Amino acid sequence: MDQTGKRILVIDDESQIRRLLKVSLSAHGYEVYEASDAQSGISNILTHKPDLIILDLGLPDLDGLDVIKAVRDWSKTPIIILSAREYESEKVKALDLGADDYVTKPFGMGELLARIRAGLRHKGDQVDQPILKFEDLVIDRVKRVVTVEGKEVKLTPTEYELLTVLAVNSGKVLTHSFLLRAVWGPHTENQGHYLRIYIGQIRRKLETDLARPKHIITEPGVGYRLI
Amino acid sequence: MLKPIIQVTGLIIAITLVAKHLADFLGLVNIAMIFLLPVLFGSVKWGLKIGVFAALAGVLVFDFFFVPPVLTFTVYDLRYLISFGMFLLIAFMIGRLSTRLREQIESSRKREAQTSALYSLSREIAAVSELDVVLQNVVRKITEISEGQVAILLPDNNGILALKCCSNPGIDPFFDERERTVAAWVYEHKQIAGKGTDTHSGVTGTYIPLISEQGICGVIRIVLRNQERYLQPEHQRLLEAFAGLTALAVSRISLVETAREAKLLSESDKLRTALLNSISHDLRTPLASMIGAVTSLLEYNHLYDEASRIELLQSIQQGAMRMNRLVNNLLDMARLESGMLKLNKDWCAIEEIIGAATKRLGPIIKDRYIKIDYAQCIPLINVDFVLIEQVVVNLLDNALKYSSPESKIVMNVRTSDKEMKVAVHDWGYHIPVEDLERIFDKFYRVRAPRQISGTGLGLAISKGIIELHDGKIWAENCPDDSVSITFVLPLELNAPEISLNMGALNHGSNR
Structure with a gap:
């Protein structure tokens, strides 16, 4: 662009x-x-x-x-x-x-x-994209299928939801409370541990090197960013 | 007074009855001797007065019942008067001697009690270094011994006496304006005053100054329940001894405090010097390389080819990064020390913290083999993500700096019911045993065989952060030849858990 x-x-x-x-x-x-x-x-x-x-x-x-x-x-x-x-x-x-x-x-x-x-990038730019690509990570939003290096990765509905929210806003930092609201609904801001656990699970499925995550980046004290 | 008289009289009557029956057998001289018994008994038991009473009663009874003419006070033979005189004299002497003996026993018993009270108090307050505890001990002891109310007044910061400790908690009802004036007088003149003394005896309390080598350090106030005791000199001496002991303890504690302050001051002085040395060196070195590189690029740009230009620019970048690290460390240290650092706790996954830390270390860590070994199940920990990440960054940075580039670094994460233990192992220089604790001091750096850049703040900051989280951090030289720095964080009950899949135990990476 x-x-x-x-x-x-x-x-x-x-x-x-x-x-x-x-x-x-x-x-x-x-x-x-x-x-x-x-x-x-x-x-x-x-x-x-x-x-x-x-x-x-x-x-x-x-x-x-x-x-x-x-x-x-x-x-x-x-x-x-x-x-x-x-x-x-x-x-x-x-x-x-x-x-x-x-x-x-x-x-x-x-x-x-x-x-x-x-x-x-216009805020809504990626909302309508059927396929989101981040190097080896591909999210097919029509089929609801996520692949890493061509291999399909099984995600639970919540994990998929969380990943899509991050992917649609890729490159931007999303705060903990924003993510909690977007995935789990309002009044969940103090349920921070959900987010930690789900992010951990998604990373375990997507990242090849957990010690150095490539896609889901932690912004310490602030939130997460998908690149 | 009545009971001893009755008892002595009874004894005399008994002797009279017995002697009357055996009069012929005993003879008058022996009967007279027997009448010395009540004198001895009375004066030993009750003192001289009863002894004298027994002697007089004895003489009269002896005269009346035994000396002819019997049953009258008259005597035929006037030589008996000499016997009576002698009897009285001997009785009096016995009475005096035995009374004195009794007094001596009593006073030595009292002295022993006082000595042991003083001894136990001195022992109790010698080991304590907190003023309040010492004062409470003193007050309790004096209250026990003298059966009264005790209060200790010490000068406050403005030098005005204030109630510091009192035997009956709450407000002392006797402590009115007049009492206060006497207390102030005692403090000023360093002399005992109040009830039972020659000065200001109109008030309810006795005021004894607390005088030590350092001068007066307070006033102790005593109100005795038993008014007679005011007049007993040995009791007063005891109180003065207590006061002396208290003064000693108070001045000892204030000396300890002064010493502590002096130590703090000299430490902060030392710190300032170390800070200046460290900062001037650590700021100037990168500044020198940056200014040098920039001026060359600006003034002699045409002389350089592309490769040297990039090299100069990289040295500027490195210098700036180094200064950034130093400034961050100094700021962290300042925030930790000023107590301004507030923990922003939330449930965090340690693997995420470690991930963020390795990401932050970025280029320095890229070429090193780092193995991270997690336990099967890792509960979330309730910590400040950013601060614990800082600790991990500092520990990894240290491990990287103090080991050779081709050696590995291993991180172990282990959990028990109560705590999470994170250890960073490197195979670099061993830490001398005497330095194992000191490396956590500010600006303290182990003498390494080669020059290693750093501020000597990283571990001190880490320690500060871990302690803020009620955790522990320590360094060890391990049996496997590695050097490890380990921190332990307490786990909360019912912490949410992340269970790892089998086979995902070790997340190592190789270049």
């Missing part, structure tokens, strides 16, 4: 980070706009209508979480959070408020670009 010419707004008070992102993202064909605080960031969203927002959580004038709330009131523009390592709960809050993904500072450019690509 060609993403050149897509507009990205960077809201960060650190000029060095803005400069780095401007240079690198421009080189990848994106059109980059900058804002150094929340207020100008929000007005920038109105004027430039970006396709994706990169938002630093630690802004001088407004809490990054408030920016997400303000934006989500009237816009579905994907938001990628930049945040420091030790604030897992902040990340989860941001994701629950409607942010789409996060990158932990310091980050590698490859990682950020992967997040941007996943974010720019």
